[in-house]
Amino acid sequence: xxxxxxxxxxxxxxxxxxxxxxxxxxxxxxxxxxxxxxxxxxxxxxxxxxxxxxxxxxxxxxxxxxxxxxxxxxxxxxxxxxxxxxxxxxxxxxxxxxxxxxxxxxxxxxxxxxxxxxxxxxxxxxxxxxxxxxxxxxxxxxxxxxxxxxxxxxxxxxxxxxxxxxxxxxxxxxxxxxxxxxxxxxxxxxxxxxxxxxxxxxxxxxxxx
Numbered sequence: 001x002x003x004x005x006x007x008x009x010x011x012x013x014x015x016x017x018x019x020x021x022x023x024x025x026x027x028x029x030x031x032x033x034x035x036x037x038x039x040x041x042x043x044x045x046x047x048x049x050x051x052x053x054x055x056x057x058x059x060x061x062x063x064x065x066x067x068x069x070x071x072x073x074x075x076x077x078x079x080x081x082x083x084x085x086x087x088x089x090x091x092x093x094x095x096x097x098x099x100x101x102x103x104x105x106x107x108x109x110x111x112x113x114x115x116x117x118x119x120x121x122x123x124x125x126x127x128x129x130x131x132x133x134x135x136x137x138x139x140x141x142x143x144x145x146x147x148x149x150x151x152x153x154x155x156x157x158x159x160x161x162x163x164x165x166x167x168x169x170x171x172x173x174x175x176x177x178x179x180x181x182x183x184x185x186x187x188x189x190x191x192x193x194x195x196x197x198x199x200x201x202x203x204x205x206x207x208x209x
Contacts, residue, residue: 002121005142008074008088009149012058016070024070028061029053035184037191045154045194052151052187055138059091060180087142091149093183094139095167097160100131109148111139113167113179118146134160136183153187156201166207182207 017025032053033039039049058070066073075085092111099108099117106119107126112134120126126148129135136153139146155163163186170179185207193204 002142002145002147004084005087005140005147008080008084009058012070012074013054015074016058021070024063024065025057027063027065028057031061032056036187037195039191043194048150048152048154050151051149052136052153055091055149055151059138060093084142087140090141092139092141093136093180095134095136095163095183095186096139096148098126098129098131098133098135109146112164113170113183115167115171120148121145124148132157134163136187153190155186155190156193156205158201159205162202162205 015021036049036052039046039053043049060069062069071088071091075088080088092114094111094113097110097112099110102108102119106122107124107129108117108119110117118139124147129152134155134157136155137151138149140149141147166182170182186205189205189207193199193201196204
């Protein structure tokens with residue numbers, strides 16, 4: 001990830017998880033893991049889930065003690081320039097598919113929910129992803145480049161068709177809240193599937209808009 005973006009994300013996470021903001025963090029943990037399912041340290045995807053929580057906390061969680069997400073407070077308090085502010089405030093939460101390497105060596109992705117393709121800068125190779133992996137995550141666009149944040153929720157490939165179908169329905173509605181509710185529900189179903197691994201994913205991932 002671009003060093004400038006990475007530095008600001010580290011700063012906002014450090015600042016809003018300590019001191020007077022600690023109660024805000026605890027409130028966020030209760031809400032996020034109630035929405036997406038509880039996490040255990042021995043879970044295979046523990047680190048990814050904690051990264052997902054951190055991303056959600058910074059960019060999306062609105063505390064009862066505040067009127068907006070932490071990133072908006074951070075941008076205003078630090079008087080960042082307009083381009084960088086818009087980049088940080090314009091985080092994209094979505095369903096993605098890893099398309100593999102392009103002929104020029106870039107990592108190609110498709111935003112399934114919003115129906116467009118993009119590549120990451122060469123220095124931003126995503127760790128551990130295989131071609132056709134489908135996952136929920138977040139991206140930031142800065143200086144015409146897309147950057148993938150660390151929190152990923154990898155999903156079983158068997159439900160790819162269902163996810164595409166639901167994404168198409170959501171695009172027609174063009175409602176960010178419904179998109180967010182859908183993605184958080186899929187994250188919760190992923191947790192359920194992990195807990196009941198003997199059940200076919202097609203039976204777990206059942207939803208209607």
